[in-house]
Amino acid sequence: MSEALLNVEGLQVRYGAIEAVKSLDLHIAEGERVTLIGANGAGKSSSLKALTGLLPAAKGEIRFAGRSILGQAPEKLLRQGIAMVPEGRGIFARMSVLENLQAGAFLRRDNEQVQREMRQLFEHFPRLEERLHQSAGLLSGGEQQMLALARALLSRPRLLILDEPSMGLAPIMVEKIFQVIDDVCRQGMTLLLVEQNARLALQVTDRAYVMDTGRITLTGPSQALLEHPEVRSAYLGE
Amino acid sequence: MDGFIQQLLNGLMTGSLYALVALGYTMVYGILRIINFAHGDVLMIGALVGLSVIRLVQAAWPALPPVLVLLCATLVAMAVCAVLAVVIERVAYRRLRHAPRLAPLISGIGVSLLLQTIAMLVWTRNPQMFPQLLSLAPIEVLAGASAHPAITNVTALTTIAIALSVMVALLVLVERTRFGRAMRAVAENPQVASLMGISPNRIIVITFAIGGALAALAGIMMASNYGSAHFYMGFLPGIKAFTAAVLGGIGNLKGAMLGGLLLGLIEALGTGYLGAATNGVFGSNYQDVFAFIVLIAVLVFRPSGLLGERLATRA
Numbered sequence: 001m002s003e004a005l006l007n008v009e010g011l012q013v014r015y016g017a018i019e020a021v022k023s024l025d026l027h028i029a030e031g032e033r034v035t036l037i038g039a040n041g042a043g044k045s046s047s048l049k050a051l052t053g054l055l056p057a058a059k060g061e062i063r064f065a066g067r068s069i070l071g072q073a074p075e076k077l078l079r080q081g082i083a084m085v086p087e088g089r090g091i092f093a094r095m096s097v098l099e100n101l102q103a104g105a106f107l108r109r110d111n112e113q114v115q116r117e118m119r120q121l122f123e124h125f126p127r128l129e130e131r132l133h134q135s136a137g138l139l140s141g142g143e144q145q146m147l148a149l150a151r152a153l154l155s156r157p158r159l160l161i162l163d164e165p166s167m168g169l170a171p172i173m174v175e176k177i178f179q180v181i182d183d184v185c186r187q188g189m190t191l192l193l194v195e196q197n198a199r200l201a202l203q204v205t206d207r208a209y210v211m212d213t214g215r216i217t218l219t220g221p222s223q224a225l226l227e228h229p230e231v232r233s234a235y236l237g238e
Numbered sequence: 239m240d241g242f243i244q245q246l247l248n249g250l251m252t253g254s255l256y257a258l259v260a261l262g263y264t265m266v267y268g269i270l271r272i273i274n275f276a277h278g279d280v281l282m283i284g285a286l287v288g289l290s291v292i293r294l295v296q297a298a299w300p301a302l303p304p305v306l307v308l309l310c311a312t313l314v315a316m317a318v319c320a321v322l323a324v325v326i327e328r329v330a331y332r333r334l335r336h337a338p339r340l341a342p343l344i345s346g347i348g349v350s351l352l353l354q355t356i357a358m359l360v361w362t363r364n365p366q367m368f369p370q371l372l373s374l375a376p377i378e379v380l381a382g383a384s385a386h387p388a389i390t391n392v393t394a395l396t397t398i399a400i401a402l403s404v405m406v407a408l409l410v411l412v413e414r415t416r417f418g419r420a421m422r423a424v425a426e427n428p429q430v431a432s433l434m435g436i437s438p439n440r441i442i443v444i445t446f447a448i449g450g451a452l453a454a455l456a457g458i459m460m461a462s463n464y465g466s467a468h469f470y471m472g473f474l475p476g477i478k479a480f481t482a483a484v485l486g487g488i489g490n491l492k493g494a495m496l497g498g499l500l501l502g503l504i505e506a507l508g509t510g511y512l513g514a515a516t517n518g519v520f521g522s523n524y525q526d527v528f529a530f531i532v533l534i535a536v537l538v539f540r541p542s543g544l545l546g547e548r549l550a551t552r553a
Contacts (some may be wrong), residue, residue: 073432074432075432075436078433083433086430086433094426152433155434
């Protein structure tokens with residue numbers, strides 16, 4: 001078997017004396033949709049931050065597309081195809097919607113193709129086009145999440161990492177956003193989704209890892225985990 | 239009326255210099271949330287480097303037209319100060335980026351003293367005559383309209399024109415270009431900007447370089463207008479430009495421009511009319527007091543400045 005697109009082995013993340021992530025092993029094949037679920041404080045967000053270079057890893061190895069990416073800055077990782085929509089969306093509130101989208105395509109020089117992709121995204125998210133020249137801080141929470149997702153997609157990532165995209169959003173907005181994610185994944189993009197809403201996450205992904213107190217406790221196909229008694233009682237509230 | 243136009247011109251001239259320097263404070267503050275207290279001394283180094291270049295060029299090519307000599311000196315000084323500002327960032331601020339706010343403030347003051355001392359060693363502690371390469375022949379403004387027309391000269395007018403053009407160019411750079419977007423993105427959220435592929439360190443370095451170049455430009459203009467340059471000449475304009483940046487709303491580019499021009503005008507008009515208003519008790523020697531009255535008033539009544547956001551909205 002050839003090496004997976006993303007390989008994480010023995011990743012450890014610490015905040016001083018506190019081990020947020022004790023030892024994380026994660027393997028994601030190209031085109032796969034994988035979710036990392038777990039309770040608050042399980043270490044999910046810290047894992048993502050280490051994966052995208054926002055936090056240093058204390059130990060372990062991260063390989064992407066066959067190369068070690070440990071310790072690289074986020075701006076370097078984006079060049080290699082890893083994009084992340086951070087928790088809380090991280091839009092630039094003082095910039096316009098258009099400028100936010102342009103920031104997403106910052107590294108790209110193929111302006112015409114970017115324009116085309118922007119128009120495609122507007123078909124999914126017409127609200128963004130209507131508010132193109134307004135400052136992004138005036139958008140509603142759902143619209144900001146659309147913008148954050150559209151902005152990340154405009155960097156044309158090989159691996160898209162989403163940190164809690166459903167947080168604080170109305171169900172209809174969540175549905176819309178996952179529909180778009182589903183669309184782009186069908187075109188071959190790889191997805192790593194971190195979600196507190198475990199049911200939703202398991203429904204839209206192929207495979208799942210369950211994280212608890214800094215390590216992986218369960219893994220398997222998402223469908224199977226939906227039926228797993230431990231998952232059902234701990235994360236699906238049944 | 240005669241005095242008014244004269245003071246307006248004077249105010250516009252000093253004000254546009256304050257604005258150029260204030261831009262350096264405000265750009266750095268906008269991105270790093272620190273006050274670069276060595277910025278005024280970068281201006282001083284710019285003027286003195288410019289002076290040395292003028293002496294060298296005039297010795298090597300005595301026939302060169304004065305305008306070209308000045309241009310050459312300005313460009314060299316701007317380049318030197320751009321590099322100097324980048325070195326200051328690297329040495330005095332980068333490692334303190336996540337330190338408590340007081341730390342970069344103190345290291346900035348340290349750099350300021352260091353630059354003054356170096357300048358004293360290189361250019362001596364005496365004021366140096368700065369050759370006035372543009373014409374100082376008086377130009378009468380609105381001549382004929384009044385018995386005592388306001389008087390200006392080519393140096394002052396050039397200063398105003400160049401300062402205003404540079405400000406417009408900077409606004410276009412920041413608001414209309416890809417680099418400007420990257421700069422604003424880093425100012426707003428460096429982590430997210432890096433997720434967009436923007437390198438915050440690169441933006442910070444370029445910001446310091448631009449600020450340094452603008453300070454050098456202001457330094458040369460100042461020395462050209464006053465005819466002298468010395469190791470201490472950066473202190474007062476530095477503090478006043480800082481006041482101008484606070485007046486406009488620190489972190490806000492248009493605010494720095496507005497604040498600089500306003501402060502220049504307040505000083506000029508205040509000084510011009512103070513003597514008459516107080517029956518000669520206070521004279522024009524109180525000029526420098528105005529800047530600090532303005533600073534105190536802004537801090538008391540509108541701490542976020544004229545164009546600044548309310549502090550609560552800032553993360």
